[in-house]
Amino acid sequence: MDHALPTLADVKAAADRIAPLAVRTPLLSSPDLDERAGGRILLKAETFQRTGTFKFRGACNFIRLIPAERRPAGVVAWSSGNHAQGVAAAAALHGVEATIVMPDDAPAPKRAGTERYGATVIGYDRTTESREEIGRAIAAETGATVVPPFDHPWTIAGQGTVGLEMAEQTAAAGHVLDAVLVPCSGGGLVSGVAIGLSGSHAQAEVYAVEPADCDDTARSLAAGERVANPPDADSICDALLVPIPGEVTFEIMRSRLAGALTVSDAETLRAMRYAFETLKVVLEPGGAVALATVLAGRFAAAGRTVGVVLSGGNVDPGTFARAIG
Amino acid sequence: MDHALPTLADVKAAADRIAPLAVRTPLLSSPDLDERAGGRILLKAETFQRTGTFKFRGACNFIRLIPAERRPAGVVAWSSGNHAQGVAAAAALHGVEATIVMPDDAPAPKRAGTERYGATVIGYDRTTESREEIGRAIAAETGATVVPPFDHPWTIAGQGTVGLEMAEQTAAAGHVLDAVLVPCSGGGLVSGVAIGLSGSHAQAEVYAVEPADCDDTARSLAAGERVANPPDADSICDALLVPIPGEVTFEIMRSRLAGALTVSDAETLRAMRYAFETLKVVLEPGGAVALATVLAGRFAAAGRTVGVVLSGGNVDPGTFARAIG
Numbered sequence: 145m146d147h148a149l150p151t152l153a154d155v156k157a158a159a160d161r162i163a164p165l166a167v168r169t170p171l172l173s174s175p176d177l178d179e180r181a182g183g184r185i186l187l188k189a190e191t192f193q194r195t196g197t198f199k200f201r202g203a204c205n206f207i208r209l210i211p212a213e214r215r216p217a218g219v220v221a222w223s224s225g226n227h228a229q230g231v232a233a234a235a236a237l238h239g240v241e242a243t244i245v246m247p248d249d250a251p252a253p254k255r256a257g258t259e260r261y262g263a264t265v266i267g268y269d270r271t272t273e274s275r276e277e278i279g280r281a282i283a284a285e286t287g288a289t290v291v292p293p294f295d296h297p298w299t300i301a302g303q304g305t306v307g308l309e310m311a312e313q314t315a316a317a318g319h320v321l322d323a324v325l326v327p328c329s330g331g332g333l334v335s336g337v338a339i340g341l342s343g344s345h346a347q348a349e350v351y352a353v354e355p356a357d358c359d360d361t362a363r364s365l366a367a368g369e370r371v372a373n374p375p376d377a378d379s380i381c382d383a384l385l386v387p388i389p390g391e392v393t394f395e396i397m398r399s400r401l402a403g404a405l406t407v408s409d410a411e412t413l414r415a416m417r418y419a420f421e422t423l424k425v426v427l428e429p430g431g432a433v434a435l436a437t438v439l440a441g442r443f444a445a446a447g448r449t450v451g452v453v454l455s456g457g458n459v460d461p462g463t464f465a466r467a468i469g
Numbered sequence: 470m471d472h473a474l475p476t477l478a479d480v481k482a483a484a485d486r487i488a489p490l491a492v493r494t495p496l497l498s499s500p501d502l503d504e505r506a507g508g509r510i511l512l513k514a515e516t517f518q519r520t521g522t523f524k525f526r527g528a529c530n531f532i533r534l535i536p537a538e539r540r541p542a543g544v545v546a547w548s549s550g551n552h553a554q555g556v557a558a559a560a561a562l563h564g565v566e567a568t569i570v571m572p573d574d575a576p577a578p579k580r581a582g583t584e585r586y587g588a589t590v591i592g593y594d595r596t597t598e599s600r601e602e603i604g605r606a607i608a609a610e611t612g613a614t615v616v617p618p619f620d621h622p623w624t625i626a627g628q629g630t631v632g633l634e635m636a637e638q639t640a641a642a643g644h645v646l647d648a649v650l651v652p653c654s655g656g657g658l659v660s661g662v663a664i665g666l667s668g669s670h671a672q673a674e675v676y677a678v679e680p681a682d683c684d685d686t687a688r689s690l691a692a693g694e695r696v697a698n699p700p701d702a703d704s705i706c707d708a709l710l711v712p713i714p715g716e717v718t719f720e721i722m723r724s725r726l727a728g729a730l731t732v733s734d735a736e737t738l739r740a741m742r743y744a745f746e747t748l749k750v751v752l753e754p755g756g757a758v759a760l761a762t763v764l765a766g767r768f769a770a771a772g773r774t775v776g777v778v779l780s781g782g783n784v785d786p787g788t789f790a791r792a793i794g
Contacts, residue, residue, distance in 0.1 A: 170495035175519055191749035194500055253746065420789070421578065424516035424782035426749040457749035464745070465790035 149396055150297040155304035155340045158205040162302060165237055166201055167193050169306075171313040171451075176422050181438050182446035184319065188310050188453045191425055195257065197383075197456030198306050198333055199223075199230030199293075205302030206291050207234045215240050217287035222246070222275035225254025226383050226430075226456055227293040232263035243282055245275045251382060251428075251460045294332030295390030303333045307340025310451050314345075321348040324451035325434035325443060328352035328361050328404065329384040331393030333455060338400035348451075349402035351443070353434045355379035355409060361389050361397065362404035370394050380409045380463075383430030383456060407433050411440040416467040419454075426464070431456035474721055475622040480629035480665045483530040487627060490562055491526055492518050494631075496638040496776075501747050506763050507771035509644065513635050513778045516750055520582065522708075522781030523631050523658055524548075524555030524618075530627030531616050532559045540565050542612035547571070547600035550579025551708050551755075551781055552618040557588035568607055570600045576707060576753075576785045619657030620715030628658045632665025635776050639670075646673040649776035650759035650768060653677035653686050653729065654709040656718030658780060663725035673776075674727035676768070678759045680704035680734060687729035689714050690722065705734045705788075708755030708781060732758050736765040741792040744779075751789070756781035 172187040190198040207219060218241035221231040228244040235242035242263040246255055247270035258265055266282075268275055283290050292299055307324070314321050324341060326334040331352065338350040352361045357377050364371045372388040379385065389397065407415075412429050415436035419427045427435070434452045437443040443450070459467075497512040515523040532544060543566035546556040553569040560567035567588040571580055572595035583590055591607075593600055608615050617624055632649070639646050649666060651659035656677065663675040677686045683704050688696045697713040704710065714722065732740075737754050740761035744752045752760070759777045762768040768775070784792075 167498065167500065170497065172495065172517055173492065174517070175492070189749075192497055192499070196747070196749055420751055420786070422521070424514075424521055424751040426745055426751060461745070461790070461793040465786070465794065468786040469790065 148297065149392065150301040150304065150339060152339055152343050154297060154301040155308050155336065158301040159305045159308050161208050162201055162204045162305065165204055166305070168309060169193055171310060171317070174423055184449040185438060185445060186314055186319070186321070186449065186451050188306060188451060189425060190306060190453060190455050191427065191431060191457035195229040195233045196458045197226040197230065197431070198303055199226045200233055201305050202299035202302035202332060203227065203230035203234040203291055206296070206298040207238050207240060209298050210289050214289055217289065218242060219291050220279050220282045220288040221291040221293065222279040223293055224382050224385060225250045225258070226458060228258040228263070229254060229261065229458070231291050232258045232261035235263065236261045243288060245279045247275070251458065251463070253460050254458050257458065294330030295392050297392060300332050300336045300392065300396070302336070304336030304340035306333065306453060307337035311341050311344045314451065319449050321345050321451045322448040323349040323351065323402070325351050325353050325405070325437055326453045327384060327430055327433045327455045328354050329430070330386040331361060331389045331397050333453070334401065335393045335396035337453065338396065350400060351402055352397065352404040353437050354404060354406050355381045355384055355412070355433065356406040358384060359404070359406045360387065362406060364389050364394060365398060365401065365404055368398070381412060381430035381433060383428060384433070405437050405442055407436040407440060407442060411436045413467045415439050420468045425454060426457040426459065427454055428456050428459035473622065474717065475626040475629065475664060477664055477668050479622065479626040480633050480661065483626040484630045484633050486533050487526055487529045487630060490529055491630070493634060494518055496635065496642070499748055509774040510763060510770060511639055511644070511646070511774065511776050513631060513776060514750060515631060515778060515780050516752065516756060516782035520554040520558045521783045522551040522555065522756070523628055524551045525558055526630050527624035527627035527657060528552065528555035528559040528616055531621070531623040532563050532565060534623050535614050539614055542614065543567060544616045545604050545607045545613040546616040546618065547604040548618055549707050549710060550575045550583070551783060553583040553588070554579060554586065554783070556616050557583045557586035560588065561586045568613060570604045572600070576783065576788070578785050579783050582783065619655030620717050622717060625657050625661045625717065625721070627661070629661030629665035631658065631778060632662035636666050636669045639776065644774050646670050646776045647773040648674040648676065648727070650676050650678050650730070650762055651778045652709065652755055652758045652780040653679050654755070655711040656686060656714045656722050658778070659726065660718045660721035662778065663721065667725070675725060676727055677722065677729040678762050679729060679731050680706045680709055680737070680758065681731040683709055684729070684731045685712065686714050686722065687731060689719060690726065690729055693723070695719050706737060706755035706758060708753060709758070730762050730767055732761040732765060732767060736761045738792045740764050745793045750779060751782040751784065752779055753781050753784035
């Protein structure tokens with residue numbers, strides 16, 4: 145591994161670093177959800193973060209840590225859409241040029257959002273090309289700094305501020321988290337959240353939640369080593385299609401997580417509908433998987449205080465209409 | 470008038486009374502919205518209240534004030550849907566039977582929501598029958614207590630807790646509200662909010678916001694007396710179709726409001742779409758009108774700190790899909 149693992153001190157430093165720009169998102173509760181679950185569910189609504197997902201946190205922390213002399217060459221990133229928007233928005237706020245490599249089949253609002261922040265978007269074919277190769281070639285040519293979507297301590301520390309805030313907000317409300325459920329793809333968010341919680345909530349069980357057919361984290365944890373999804377693995381959760389856990393994130397996850405859970409796409413769609421009908425929060429599929437585990441009874445929340453990260457809400461109107469219809 | 474006007478002390482008492490059951494909804498902010506408006510916009514998200522709208526507050530306060538000996542006879546209310554759900558939910562939590570008179574063309578989720586809380590729903594034809602007559606006949610027959618949707622000091626004091634919380638949350642964030650924009654139909658919410666703000670935010674300008682074709686409050690304030698909408702007045706804002714301001718609410722509005730604003734249905738639909746795309750909050754048409762005034766430039770928010778009440782999110786999937794599509 146190239147990097148030392150990020151620590152709670154890194155997450156706290158990231159929190160101070162991004163505080164002027166990131167939204168301190170609310171911790172919501174719903175009497176209806178509590179009744180259904182038979183426990184106390186606290187929802188960390190990263191849907192209300194800049195760009196509609198938690199990704200802004202990691203991107204902002206990373207970009208602020210790029211040495212001043214390297215910033216004029218810009219940044220480059222690859223992403224199915226949410227990291228793209230996070231990097232584009234964070235770069236724009238710091239006067240840094242951003243180039244984003246996005247799949248041609250990314251949801252339209254994610255591409256539009258990325259371009260709206262002034263980034264240059266370069267498309268690629270998700271089935272035949274490597275976004276990482278394209279991105280690294282651009283970086284080599286232009287001197288731009290690569291902003292990794294998850295497998296870097298600076299990115300992880302930024303995402304970890306979600307966990308730190310959950311710990312602070314839960315304590316302020318007079319509660320203690322027994323468990324925390326976090327949507328997972330490359331593992332940047334869940335590993336960061338586990339670190340962010342490790343100060344005041346060291347006892348809290350942290351679970352990664354994945355789509356059933358993209359359960360590389362669950363299988364990697366079981367195997368004790370990084371295992372990839374089959375090449376044809378797919379899910380409606382376009383934000384959760386990374387094929388294998390990161391190296392840094394896996395080291396953190398294997399030592400800090402209580403486990404990994406999975407949900408079917410049908411359960412995820414039902415969670416999106418529930419969020420529309422009852423919570424009044426717009427969730428994208430990947431942002432709904434942790435909520436889905438509670439609603440589908442795949443995690444026993446009864447009698448416990450459970451944090452659930454609603455990680456994003458960037459969904460195109462057609463997909464959303466189908467989910468709620 | 471039958472009633473003394475509610476006071477700030479009444480609103481504070483209501484806040485204590487409903488605190489065990491009502492959600493203290495968050496005050497959201499959005500960097501994107503602030504940029505568009507050129508000011509600081511603070512969104513009071515009553516969408517996250519029990520039953521999806523502020524109506525639970527007034528209903529809960531009212532029902533808790535019904536003398537114990539009258540509760541066994543139950544309560545009765547009439548409503549296009551949101552007051553219905555508020556009363557049904559509050560009644561259920563207090564073990565009181567509720568009968569609700571609702572128009573046959575009320576949005577399906579509002580009727581379903583009302584029945585889900587165990588209330589008995591009685592339909593009527595909005596164009597030929599009087600819901601108030603039907604409701605009062607039931608009350609006379611059964612001895613049930615009428616829970617008025619807006620024109621009663623107990624109801625108004627309950628809705629006023631929205632204003633009280635906005636004042637507290639804004640102060641806690643280190644800001645001061647220059648103006649507050651509130652969706653308005655019968656006037657219970659906006660008159661309550663004006664009273665709730667009158668302690669720490671006596672200088673804040675409070676505006677009622679109405680659909681352009683249902684601007685009875687605007688015309689009543691201009692005329693200095695209660696003026697009704699024409700019988701054929703209509704709007705997509707099904708929650709804002711009360712034909713004339715209440716007597717109690719008008720007395721409060723004429724003395725406390727800075728004015729009334731209107732928005733077109735098209736502007737309201739655009740605000741719903743913006744809330745979906747950027748805020749990630751589900752709004753019903755009537756819940757979006759105050760936000761619409763800011764987005765449509767009908768209220769000059771530049772350089773000011775402006776509170777905007779997102780009053781409700783009970784919208785059927787078909788209407789929502791059309792708004793965001």
